Each structure stands twice: as C-alpha cells, then as structure tokens.
Amino acid sequence: MAARRHEPGGSMASLWRARRRRCYEILERDAAHDRTAHRVEIGLIVLVVLNVIAAVLETVPSLYLRDYRAFLGFERLSLLVFALEYALRLWVAPENPRYRGLTPLQARLRYARTAVAIVDLIAWLPFVLSAAFGVNLVTLAIFRLLRFIKLVRYSPGMQSLLEVLHRESQALMACFWLLSAAVLVAASAMYVAEGHVQPEHLGSIPAAMWWAMATVTTVGYGDVYPVTVAGRVIASLTMVTGIVMIALPVGIIATSFVDVIKRRDFVITWGMVARVPLFADLDASGIGEIHKMLSAHTAQPGEVIARRGEVARSMYFIASGEVELEFADSVHVLGEGQFFGEMALLHQTHRAATARARARCMLLILEAEALAEVIRRHPEIGKRIRAMAKDEEGPHPVRRSADIANDELVEPPAPEGA
DSSP: OHHHHHHHHHHHHHHHHHHHHHHHHHHTTOSTTOHHHHHHHHHHHHHHHHHHHHHHHTTSHHHHHHTHHHHHHHHHHHHHHHHHHHHHHHHHGGGSGGGTTSOHHHHHHHHHTSHHHHHHHHTTHHHHHHHHHTOOGGGGHHHHHGGGGGGGGGOHHHHHHHHHHHHTHHHHHHHHHHHHHHHHHHHHHHHHHHTTTOHHHHSSHHHHHHHHHHHHTTOOOSSSOOOSHHHHHHHHHHHHHHHHHHHHHHHHHHHHHHHHHHHHHHHHHHHHHHHSGGGTTOOHHHHHHHHHTOEEEEEOTTOEEEOTTSBOOEEEEEEESOEEEEOSSOEEEEOTTOEEOGGGGTSOOBOSSEEEESSSEEEEEEEHHHHHHHHHHOHHHHHHHHHHHHOTTSSSOOOOSSSOOGGGGOOOOOOTTO
8 A cells, every 4th residue: 555655656756857858858959850949949049139129229218218018018028938947947957967966956056057047047037136126127238138148058159169268268368468468568669669759648658558459459540640760660560460469369269169160060970970770880980980981962952862773882971951762662751860872882782762852951971982991991890890781680780682771761759749
C-alpha cells in the first residue's frame, strides 16, 4: 500500500520534469526544427523590436500625449511577458547541460548571475519598482532601450562577436593603452610646439588632448589645426600613427571573428560526417582527415545535382536547404544534416536517383578520389571503412548495390511538439 501511495507522487514528479524539459527546449531552441520554439523565438524578437521603437517614439511629445494610453497598455503587456519569460528561464535552468550535477537551486542561482539573465531582469524589474514607488517611467527610458541587447540571445553572429571580444580582450586592451599613449604624446608635443601660438586651444596638455584624440582617431573635426611648421610635422606623424592605431584592433577582431566562424562550421560539418554509417567506426583523426577533403557547392532551386543512371563517384552532405531524390517509383526529400550517395565512395555504382535541389542549398561534396587519397595515406582508415561495408551483422551494414544506402533515406525524428 505504501508503494501505491508513493507511485502517484513519483509519476507527478516525472510529468513535472517532462514539462520543464519541454519548456527548456522551447525557450532555448534546443531542437533545430521545433516549430513551437521557432514561433516563440520570433514572437520575442518582434516584441523586443517593438519595445525599442515605442521607447524612441515616446520621446516625441506630440505622440506621447496623443497615444499615452496605447503606450502604457503596450508597456504593461511587455512587462508581463518579459517577467514571465524571466521566471520560466529560471525555472528551466536545471535542464541546461552546463549546470549538470548541480541542485535545482544552485543551477538557478548560477544562471541568475549570467549576463543574459541580468539583461532579462533589467528588461522588467526597474519598471515594476518605478510603479511601486511612483517614479516617472520616462526617466527609465534608457532601461527600455537596453532591451535591444536581448536580441543577442537570438543572433549567432552577435554571439560570435561577443566571443571574439572576450577571447581578444587582452590584445584589445593593449591596443587601447597604445592609443592612449599616442594621444598623450601627440598632445604634449603639440602643446610644446603651438601652446604659445594658440593658447585658447593648445595652451595646456588637457586642452591639446581634444585635438590629439580627434586626429589619432582620424576624425579631424577641423576646429583646431596647427599653424606652424613644427605643429604641422607633429600633426602629420600623429595622423599616420592614428591610422596604425585604428587598424590594429580592426585586424585583431576581423581575424579572430573569421576563426570563430570557421570553428563553428567545422563542428557542424564534423557532426554530419560522424553521422554517416560508413564512417561510424572511425576515430577523431579519421573523421578529421575526411573533413579536410570536403568541397562546398551552392545549388540553386531546381538545379540537378546528379542524374539517375550516371556512374557515381561522390557523396553529398546537405549543410542547408533541401534536396529531392527522384527514384523511378518514388520521391524522397532530404533536409539539413542528411547525406546521399554514400555507396559511391566504395564502388563505381550507378546513380539510383536523380538528385535535384528543392531550394537553394549548400552542399559539401566528398569525391571518391579524395577518399582514396585519404586511404592511401592512412591505410588504417581504409581497413575500418572496408570492415564496415562487409559487416552485414553490424549496426549499419552497407549492402545496397546502387549509390543510395537504406540509412540515407531514413527521415530524422521530428522534435516533440513540432
């Protein structure tokens, strides 16, 4: 009887955890093709953008006085949504893999201290406090504009840029100190050269620093300029130094940004290669060798990628978009992350289907000759691939006589709630 009394509580706890997990998947876009998560994400993005537009328009007195009630109603609705979003994100924090091993309370406290959680808190808490203490909302307009930062959560490019700034923080700080030194030296030199000629503008080093800052940053407002030969020589050197000073951080950020993007693409491509049954038994070095041999191709809608009956000499990974495989009696649609033509790498088989781009798609191509070169340089990779193809009792035996293996046509499982 005791066990029976305990069972409903256990099932209720399991149901609660399942709901929390589902809520986490929606809020954090845990599945790439989750339609519910996509709609929630788009809705939050639109709400943030509308809040920024409203905050800007409220500074126009005529609009604010005329549409005061509309602005107030929209603000209250936004506060409710942002507060609910913040509470839900705190609730689902234990589902985040980064906090695995922590108690639910510890996970929530750890999440609450992150930058994105603090931005989410600022998005609504100051306005609740202002309503409680009677502070004019107009004085908190700056906090409403900070809601724009919430869009970083939904932009992989902005996340990559923030990662770059964090990675290169020491180098960028060194550039800042070099820039400060250049401004100080230029201001001091100009004070010595023209302090007595233009005392109203260059009569002290602090006063000359305005000219130095405008010149080093290559802005050059023109309100202060040298009139002596020595001053013009100093100004020329300062301008050249400014170009170098500005180019340094730009080069650092650009190089690091490209590196971050390439590393992210590498991880995605690595995952696609590792999912191919033919390469399932390869270790990291083997997959890495194959990864190096991939070439990219962008196929336009309707473009024929391969024709049925042709000799197959390559396989394709779909990085983005969709591809139709037109068999004699059926049509299959493959999407992002899937592949086709696997058997072409082992045998000179004929194409079993015509592959046609259904939409604009990015393809990664692995030629049979490239794989042969990898096998020639690394015989152990060839042994593993051949063993995989012959192991008919293994988890993914490759037994098809054409270039399309059965595993290639299996549709990926639909995410829950899609």
